[in-house]
Amino acid sequence: MSSAEEEFTPEERERIRANIEARGMTFEVFLPESLADWLRAKIAADFYADAAEAALVAFQELHELDRHPRVRTALLDARIQAALDDPRPGISVEEFRTQLQAKWREFAHTEPPATDRRYRTGRNQQINIKATAQVIERLYKLADARHVPLGELLEQALDALERPPA
Numbered sequence: 743m744s745s746a747e748e749e750f751t752p753e754e755r756e757r758i759r760a761n762i763e764a765r766g767m768t769f770e771v772f773l774p775e776s777l778a779d780w781l782r783a784k785i786a787a788d789f790y791a792d793a794a795e796a797a798l799v800a801f802q803e804l805h806e807l808d809r810h811p812r813v814r815t816a817l818l819d820a821r822i823q824a825a826l827d828d829p830r831p832g833i834s835v836e837e838f839r840t841q842l843q844a845k846w847r848e849f850a851h852t853e854p855p856a857t858d859r860r861y862r863t864g865r866n867q868q869i870n871i872k873a874t875a876q877v878i879e880r881l882y883k884l885a886d887a888r889h890v891p892l893g894e895l896l897e898q899a900l901d902a903l904e905r906p907p908a
Contacts, residue, residue, distance in 0.1 A: 771797065781793060786875075791870050865893040881895070
């Protein structure tokens with residue numbers, strides 16, 4: 743704990759946190775599959791702790807670009823030039839639409855993966871821990887099998903560990 747944090751009681755720290763949260767913004771965002779895969783790889787490589795940290799960094803960088811419009815324009819120009827210089831053959835708008843429709847048809851006839859873990863539980867505190875990929879996989883499998891959010895699974899595990907031995 744930093745020396746600044748030691749100056750406040752737990753109740754004062756909670757009020758500080760609540761004030762910060764009330765002035766900020768929390769929201770949900772959808773990422774297309776390619777961006778989601780990129781973000782998962784960054785998180786797995788410990789580049790970001792989680793999706794929330796990645797979003798915060800991205801918005802900070804966008805905010806900074808707003809203060810430098812010439813840099814934003816140069817970045818856009820570079821992206822356009824890179825697309826023009828791409829040696830791969832492009833596809834027509836019609837072909838793109840056909841591919842997109844085919845993907846949508848595939849989605850329309852298949853069940854989505856069972857990875858949605860959004861629950862409304864009233865839990866509003868977050869912890870960040872490091873674990874191996876195998877432990878994380880076990881954790882998610884247990885939560886999915888019990889149809890409970892990760893916080894509930896943690897509570898169940900703590901309850902079991904705190905029970906007196908039989």
